[in-house]
Structures are given as C-alpha cells and as structure tokens.
Amino acid sequence: xxxxGDCIEVMKELNNESIDLIFADPPYFLxxxxxSINSGKVVSVNKGEWDKKTNYxxxxxxxxxxLKECYRLLKESGSIWVSxxxxxxFDVEREMKKIGFKxxxxxxxHKSDPPPLIxxxxxxxxxxxxxxxxxxxxxxxxxxxxxxxxxxxxxxVWLIPAVQLSEKQFGYHPTQxxxxxxxxxxxxxxxxxxVVLDPFLGSGTTCYIAKKLKRKYIGIEKExxxxxxxxxxxxSIL
Amino acid sequence: xxxxGDCIEVMKELNNESIDLIFADPPYFLxxxxxSINSGKVVSVNKGEWDKKTNYxxxxxxxxxxLKECYRLLKESGSIWVSxxxxxxFDVEREMKKIGFKxxxxxxxHKSDPPPLIxxxxxxxxxxxxxxxxxxxxxxxxxxxxxxxxxxxxxxVWLIPAVQLSEKQFGYHPTQxxxxxxxxxxxxxxxxxxVVLDPFLGSGTTCYIAKKLKRKYIGIEKExxxxxxxxxxxxSIL
DNA sequence: TATAAAGGTGAATCCGCAC
DNA sequence: AGTGCGGATTCACCTTTAT
Numbered sequence: 001x002x003x004x005g006d007c008i009e010v011m012k013e014l015n016n017e018s019i020d021l022i023f024a025d026p027p028y029f030l031x032x033x034x035x036s037i038n039s040g041k042v043v044s045v046n047k048g049e050w051d052k053k054t055n056y057x058x059x060x061x062x063x064x065x066x067l068k069e070c071y072r073l074l075k076e077s078g079s080i081w082v083s084x085x086x087x088x089x090f091d092v093e094r095e096m097k098k099i100g101f102k103x104x105x106x107x108x109x110h111k112s113d114p115p116p117l118i119x120x121x122x123x124x125x126x127x128x129x130x131x132x133x134x135x136x137x138x139x140x141x142x143x144x145x146x147x148x149x150x151x152x153x154x155x156x157v158w159l160i161p162a163v164q165l166s167e168k169q170f171g172y173h174p175t176q177x178x179x180x181x182x183x184x185x186x187x188x189x190x191x192x193x194x195v196v197l198d199p200f201l202g203s204g205t206t207c208y209i210a211k212k213l214k215r216k217y218i219g220i221e222k223e224x225x226x227x228x229x230x231x232x233x234x235x236s237i238l
Numbered sequence: 239x240x241x242x243g244d245c246i247e248v249m250k251e252l253n254n255e256s257i258d259l260i261f262a263d264p265p266y267f268l269x270x271x272x273x274s275i276n277s278g279k280v281v282s283v284n285k286g287e288w289d290k291k292t293n294y295x296x297x298x299x300x301x302x303x304x305l306k307e308c309y310r311l312l313k314e315s316g317s318i319w320v321s322x323x324x325x326x327x328f329d330v331e332r333e334m335k336k337i338g339f340k341x342x343x344x345x346x347x348h349k350s351d352p353p354p355l356i357x358x359x360x361x362x363x364x365x366x367x368x369x370x371x372x373x374x375x376x377x378x379x380x381x382x383x384x385x386x387x388x389x390x391x392x393x394x395v396w397l398i399p400a401v402q403l404s405e406k407q408f409g410y411h412p413t414q415x416x417x418x419x420x421x422x423x424x425x426x427x428x429x430x431x432x433v434v435l436d437p438f439l440g441s442g443t444t445c446y447i448a449k450k451l452k453r454k455y456i457g458i459e460k461e462x463x464x465x466x467x468x469x470x471x472x473x474s475i476l
Numbered sequence: 477t478a479t480a481a482a483g484g485t486g487a488a489t490c491c492g493c494a495c
Numbered sequence: 496a497g498t499g500c501g502g503a504t505t506c507a508c509c510t511t512t513a514t
Contacts, residue, residue: 086344091330097328105361108322108346110395117391120381123343123370123426126393132361143358153355153506155364157348157395188361265487272489280502285487323487353486362506363488402485403510413487446507 002207002234004227007199007220011069014218019073020140020194020217022080023185023206026066028088029059055075059174064095066199071099073197076136079104079189083177089129101133104141108157109181145187158184170236171229173203182209190215204230211237240445240472242465245437245458249307252456258432259309259453260318261423261444263415264304265289266326267297275353285412289461302333304437309337311435314374317342317427321415327367339371342379346395347419365396370427383425396422408474410468411441418449428453442468449475 003010070080080101084092093103107130114126146154163178182205190196192214198206202218203226210217211234221227241248269290272283280468287293294300308318318339322330331341345368352364384392401416420443428434430452436444441464448455449472459465 070333086341090328090335093328103324105363107361108348108365108395110346110348114393120391121377121379123345123384124391124393125343126395127346136404141359153358153362155352157346157364214377231349268487268489270489272487274488275486275505277485278483278504280490280504283488286489289487325487325489349486349488351507351509353488353506356503356505357490358505359490360488362478366487380496399508402482404484446504 001218001230002204002227003200003218004221004222004224005220006150006222008066008069010220011066011199013072014073014197016072017075017078018195019070019197019218020078020138021034021186021190021196022070022074022078023083023182023196023198024066024070024080025083025177025198025200025202026063026088027200029055047053059097060091063092064098067092067095067099067101070199071101071135074135077138077140078136079132079134079139081107081134081185081189083109084129085125086129089131089235093131096131096133101135104132104134105156106131110157110159112122112159112161114162130185140189140191142188142191146184147151149184154188157183160184167205168203170233171203171225173226173229176203177205179205179209182206183213186210186213186215201230204233208233208237239456240439240442240465240469241456241458242352242418242460242462243458244460246304246307248458249304249311249437252311254310255313255316256306256433257435257456258316259314259424259428260308260316260437261321262304262308262318262436263413263438263440264301264326264330265294265320265438266323267291267294268323268325271355275356280356285410298329301330305330305333305337305339308435308437309339309373312373315376315378317370317377319345319373319423319427320369320371321347322367322369323363324367327369328331328354331369334369334371339373342370342372342377343394344369348395348397350397350399351395368423377426378391378429380426380429384422387422392426396459398422403442408439408471409441409463411464411467414441417443417447420444421451424448424451424453439468440464442471446471446475 100101108127110127114124117124160180163176177199195212195216197218199220207219269284274283299438320330347365347366352362355362398418401414433454435456436450437458437461445457
C-alpha cells in the first residue's frame with residue numbers, strides 16, 4: 001500500500017504494533033549558509049533571516065515526532081533502520097535514545113564509487129551511516145540469509161555501489177537508495193509476509209524490494225511526483 | 239616528552255595554543271558486563287579499571303573536561319582525532335560540539351580481521367569510529383601525502399588490520415592501536431617538527447610514530463605499567 | 477630453504493541455569 | 496523473581512613449529 005501525504009499524519013492512522021520492519025531515509029536538514037535540504041534536495045531558504053536555532057529545534061522536534069510514531073507502530077520483535085550522514089546521525093541517535101530505541105548495529109554503507117573532493121582539505125566522503133535499532137529486548141535477525149551473501153558471518157561494513165542507472169528508469173530521485181542495500185536490510189530483519197514500512201518513500205526502493213521479496217509493504221511519500229514515480233515502479237512488478 | 243599522571247592535571251600545566259595535533263583513545267566505558275572474545279574464548283569485557291564507568295563520577299563530565307583542555311591547547315589551525323565505538327561516540331560528539339569543535343570527517347577504521355560473533359543475533363563489529371575535528375576555521379591537511387598512499391584521493395573508510403604481534407614486543411596493552419593507523423593520521427594532519435599530543439597514551443603508538451615521522455610529541459599515561467611500556471618503546475628508536 | 481600445518485588472538489550488554 | 500555466574504563455537508589473519 002502506498003500513501004500520498006505527510007508521514008506523521010499517515011502513521012497516526014495505523015495500528016499499534018502492526019509493523020515488523022521500518023526503513024527510513026529522512027531529510028537531513030543541512031543548514032549551511034542559508035541552504036536547506038528537503039527530501040534530499042538543496043533549496044534556498046527564502047524566509048529572510050535564517051534562524052539557525054529555531055531551525056535546529058524544529059528539525060529535532062520533527063525527528064522526534066516521526067520516530068515516536070515509528071516506535072508505536074513497531075511490534076516488540078520489530079526493528080528500524082535509519083540512514084544518515086555525520087550531519088544528522090548524531091541528532092537522530094539522540095532522539096532515538098530518548099524514545100527508547102536500542103541500537104543493534106551501526107551499519108556503514110561503503111560506496112565503492114564515491115564522488116571526488118570539491119575542496120582538497122579533507123577526506124572523500126565515501127559512506128553513509130545506517131542505524132539499526134530495536135524496540136524490545138529481542139529482535140528478528142536472519143543469520144542464515146546474511147551468512148549466505150558472502151558465505152561467512154555478515155559484518156557491519158557493506159560495500160555496495162551507488163545507484164545504477166538501470167534502477168532509475170522510472171524517474172529521478174536525488175537520494176534514491178540502491179536495490180542491493182534494501183535487499184540486504186529486508187533479508188536481514190524480516191520474514192516473508194512480514195509488514196515493511198517506509199515513511200519517506202522517495203523513489204520507492206523499499207517497497208519495490210519488499211514486494212519482490214514477498215513482504216507486505218506500506219510506503220508514505222509527501223511529494224506528488226515522487227509518489228507517482230514510486231507507483232510506476234511498483235506497477236512494473238507483476 | 240612522556241608524562242605519568244592524570245591527563246587533565248598534566249594538560250593544565252601546558253600552554254594555550256601550543257599543540258598542532260591531538261590523537262585521543264579515551265575509555266569507551268564498556269567494561270561493564272559485556273562479553274568479548276579473547277584467545278578464542280568468551281570472556282567478560284574487562285580492559286582494566288580505567289575503562290569502568292564506576293570509576294568515574296560522571297562519564298560525560300569527564301569527557302567534557304579532557305576535551306575542553308584539548309581545545310585550549312590546540313592551535314587555531316590544529317585538529318583532533320578521537321576514537322570510539324557506538325557505545326561512546328555519540329556522547330563524545332555531543333561534548334565536542336558543546337566545546338566548539340567542528341567535525342571535518344568521521345573516519346571508519348575498518349578492520350580486515352574482526353572477531354567472529356558470539357551470539358548470532360546481529361552483524362559482526364568490524365570497525366571503529368575516529369572523529370576528526372578542528373578548532374578554528376582552517377585546519378592543516380596534507381592532501382598530497384594522503385593521495386600518495388593509494389595513488390588516489392584518500393577516502394574516509396580505512397581498511398587497516400588489527401595490531402600485529404611484532405608491534406607488541408615491548409609489552410601488552412588491551413586496546414593498542416596499529417602503527418599504520420597512527421601513521422596515516424599523523425601524515426594527514428601534521429608537518430615535520432609539529433607538536434603531537436596523546437592524552438591517553440596507553441602502549442604509546444602515537445608518540446612512537448610521531449617520533450619516527452620527526453614530529454615533537456607529548457604523551458600522558460595514568461598507569462605506571464603502561465607508562466613504562468611506552469617509555470621502553472620510545473627508547474627503542476635512536 | 478621452502479612449504480605446510482598447527483596454534484594464537486581480538487574495544488560485543490547473550491542465554492540458561494543455579495541459588 | 497531477581498541476581499550472578501559460566502559457557503561452546505565462530506572468522507580472518509598472523510606467527511611459530513614441523514616436515
């Protein structure tokens with residue numbers, strides 16, 4: 001099921017402890033030099049003076065609110081994955097801890113083809129964080145499925161290339177995640193017929209892979225054009 | 239110069255803005271009932287009294303206090319590297335931000351030979367974080383030196399094996415860092431004759447490599463036996 | 477002297493049972 | 496029922512010993 005709308009509003013309509021697995025790729029809200037990122041897109045802030053502090057409090061409140069809904073929706077054995085960079089991962093972790101999530105692993109998605117440096121004064125950014133956390137004391141983990149990927153115990157650094165062009169045939173999204181990444185996440189932490197939720201669906205990779213792997217899925221996207229993109233992509237699966 | 243004593247006390251005696259580079263491997267506070275693998279056997283995580291939470295009134299205040307001294311000692315162009323795991327990295331980052339440090343990169347030290355899982359309910363821990371942060375607006379970075387390591391722009395995921403036995407000939411320390419790791423850090427962020435400080439010297443890798451690379455060095459270690467170990471190691475260099 | 481085999485090691489909040 | 500203690504098996508790589 002795909003929803004068009006604000007993720008918090010839509011999640012409020014869903015039942016307590018009805019979800020097995022959540023993947024979330026939230027906006028990062030960078031606030032550098034009057035620029036902000038919304039749905040992964042850099043936009044100028046046109047509200048006159050940029051109030052960093054207000055922005056900071058609002059973005060953290062937003063983070064708290066959607067994570068709180070995720071917590072309510074998750075089953076006791078459920079878990080959540082949240083992607084980020086060093087710009088937002090610390091704020092996200094703090095809100096998660098407040099709510100009661102317990103970290104399982106922090107996965108490093110190591111991109112095999114990172115972009116070059118613009119300014120030569122630091123190291124190339126070649127990875128993203130993905131926090132994996134649980135609600136209850138016991139979570140589901142498919143050790144066998146992960147073992148079989150490389151025929152050894154899976155570690156927490158994953159070398160996966162950035163999105164391939166072939167995965168973008170249904171339209172463009174700025175922070176589209178690779179199918180291989182979602183495959184691994186869904187296989188690691190859900191079973192067939194489990195319910196998978198993505199509150200920031202974007203291009204739809206989460207639901208696309210969930211459907212392929214015979215999971216039930218709920219995707220929420222605020223922007224019409226991305227909602228339509230995800231819908232087209234879903235419909236390409238029989 | 240090596241000092242035996244509490245790092246905060248010793249740092250108080252040093253001059254403002256006298257240091258170019260700091261590497262710090264503080265307690266991670268995980269010697270509290272966790273389990274680890276040692277010599278193929280399950281054992282309690284016990285790195286020593288220095289790593290136990292119960293030996294500190296308030297671990298976050300302790301973190302704040304030593305970082306605050308580091309900030310005072312750093313030159314405007316100086317930078318600091320702090321290692322950690324997900325157990326402490328979020329607390330460290332928060333205190334660093336409070337003090338005014340600005341993150342440059344968060345390096346992932348990816349170990350090529352991580353220990354296996356004891357419990358098959360999560361991913362193998364195969365890396366440590368190293369936060370790299372600066373004091374002022376401009377920091378020193380040796381782009382060329384980093385480029386030359388792999389003949390391409392250096393990225394922020396570093397594949398470096400755990401400590402080799404040959405590096406342990408002067409004595410044992412439970413959290414010794416590999417020489418290759420410190421080499422890269424010192425080459426990336428200091429010049430010859432710069433002053434390098436390590437407030438938690440341990441086995442002495444930081445000063446050992448600093449000396450080899452013709453940097454001046456200050457190392458502080460609280461425990462007599464590790465202070466002596468580091469001293470023996472330093473004296474092995476002509 | 478090579479090469480093979482055997483032995484050693486590592487910054488993880490787990491689970492079951494006894495008391 | 497809460498607390499405390501001990502356990503059986505895993506991986507990649509290095510080092511030492513045996514052939």
